Amino acid sequence: MALDEKRAWITAVVSACGYVVYLVIVLSRAAGDVPLADVAYVAPLLWTVGAAIVVTIGIGIATGLASPREAMRTDERDREIDRFGEYVGHSFVVIGGVATLVMAMAETAHFWIANTVYLMFALSAIVGSVARIFAYRRGFQQW
Template sequence: MTFTERYTWAGLAISVVTFVAYWTVVIVRAGTDGRPLVDVDWQGPMLWSLLLGGGLYAVVMLLLWLRVRGEAHTDERDHEIERHAASTGGGITGLAALAALVMLALNAPAFWTATVLFVGSFLGSLASVGVSLAAYRKGL
């Protein structure tokens, strides 16, 4: 398994865990407070999930990099796979950003606008990871 494939798997695990943890906190808060999702305090859990997820990913990436320092980390195949994956995920993330801009123009509640960005970014990352891992397993 190449360095790039290892950190792709790590990124997938970290993003799924942080995404599920965020939604668990928000849904539990809504259920225990008896309030709709829009009225739940969601900002803190979202910021924490982004900070902790990003920080954990950086630490894992550093540890993986230190493990293979002095060796070639990527090759031409890795670059080609990353290019295909980025174009797939970028389209979904861009669509989420466009939807959020439209929602802001229409004065949609901040919760739903942030949720569209958060979920859209997650889905874009998930699509990107899916393309990468499929390419590593089955080829381009």
């Protein structure tokens, strides 16, 4: 397995787990009479994003150190797959940007805007990584 494919797996798993942890924390705080939009979400959001970044980098470094030299080589196909994954992932960032722009113009609560941005960033990382994994596993046609 190429190192880039391993990194895609790491990013997909860590991003999904980080977002699920965030959801569990925020939704558990909304139990009772507290409306969801009034839940303290900033600290859990920052901590889960920060932890996901640190864990992704740490596991990526450990994987790179444990991989044989041959797995670290990249070729044109690897670069094209990475570019393909970036294109797929960035589409969710654009969708999220447009959605949050509309939400801001509609004066939606900050909670919903921030959570939409986080969801789209998480989806960008997860779907972009899944696209890379799919391209490695099923083949990739350059156009």
